[in-house]
Amino acid sequence: MTKPTFDLQSHSLHSDGVLPAADVVARAAEAGVELLALSDHDTIDGVDEAIAAGVRHGVAVVPSTEISSVDGRYEDLHVLGYGIDHHDPVLAERLLSARADRELRAERMAAKLNELGFEVDDAPLAKRRAAGKPLGRPHLAEAVLIHPANAERLAEEGHDDISSFIPAYLIPGTPGYLARTHPTVFEAIGWIHDAGGLAIWAHPYWDLDSDEEVLGALDRFKAAGLDGVEAFYPTHSAEQTRLVVDKARELGLLTTGSSDYHGPEHRLFRTFLAHELHGAEPDLTPLHEAAARAAAAATAGS
Structure with missing residues (x-):
């Protein structure tokens, strides 16, 4: 069975990963990745470092970001931007506004968690704010988990990592959750296009449950x-993958994929090339071209 040599979503400490951008690239190279995207949430701060590391390690790195977006009742859909101009000041300003919205939301959710009886360690949150790093639910959950005053309650409830705490307290319908309002998926697509990039809907079946919802969203997003669409993803079944690939072919959409690498100790996303192709062969020519341009520019400027 053909295995992918591309991994078009990964995260560093600039968002919710744990490794520096260069280390993410080095580990991708060790795993056999040939085409990589460092797609930190709502930031492009690690892209130059990743591209330079890609030149050293022989990995083609696509300039990328992942924009956290809303779409009606769907409150956290992700739009990947590939081949963007990561030095575009307009994009940088827009991503800053998105991070500010997330930060305000995180502060309000921290207050709700306090009301629910949890102590929230502000030190790591303040450190990220001071560094201009995105602040999201994983960081808020970690701030609860590391506070010693919460240890007994967390043990009683069975929460020993963010992967169990977030579904219990920080998703729609849970007591600590608050919705975002900005940007919408349509706005995110526009931001990416304005920066010269390609807009790709990430892991559709991670966020939506039914085939009908996914196919309907693809129709609407295509019109925008x-x-x-990211068809190849570790949690997508063979049937879901084929359905998305067929729909993408019908709509004339690219199909991409990733393992969504977050770091070597992550409960779900710790292994590069963990996504399956299920017999499909994506055409990633535009992304290879974008990576080649980025590497040439980095080499010329060094």
């Missing part, structure tokens, strides 16, 4: 200018 979507360029592709």
Whole structure:
């Protein structure tokens, strides 16, 4: 069975990963990744470092970001931007506004968690704020988990990592959750296009449950200018993958994929090339071209 040599979503300490961007690239190279995207949430701060590391390690790195977006009742859909101009000041300003919205939301959720009886360690949150790093639910959950005053309650409830705490307290319908309002999926697509990139809807079946919802969203997002969809993903079944690939072919969309690498100790996303192709062969020519341009520019400027 053909295995992928591309991994088009990964995260560093600039968002919710744990490794520096260069280390993410080095580990990708060790795993046999040939085409990589460092797609930190709502930031492009690690892209230059990743591209430079890619040149050293022989990995083609696509300039990328992952924009956390809303779409009606769907309150946390992700739109990947590939081949963006990561030095575009307009994009940087827009991503800053998105991070500010997330930060305000995180502060309000921290207050709700306090009301629910949890102590929230502000030190790591303040450190990220001071560094201009995105602040999201994983960081808020970690701030609860590391506070010693919460240890007994967390043990009683069976929460020993963020992967169990977030579904219990920080998703829609749970007591600590608050919705975001900005940007919408349509706005995120526009931001990516304005920066010269391709807009790809990430892991559709991670966020939506039914085939009908996924196919309907693809129709709507395509009408708004979507360029592709992440069909190949560790949690997508063979049937879901084939359904998305067939729909993408019908709509003229690119199909991409990733293992969504977050770090070597992550409960779900710790292994590069963990996504399956299930017999499909994506055409990633535009992304290879974008990576080649980025590497040439980095080499010329060094």
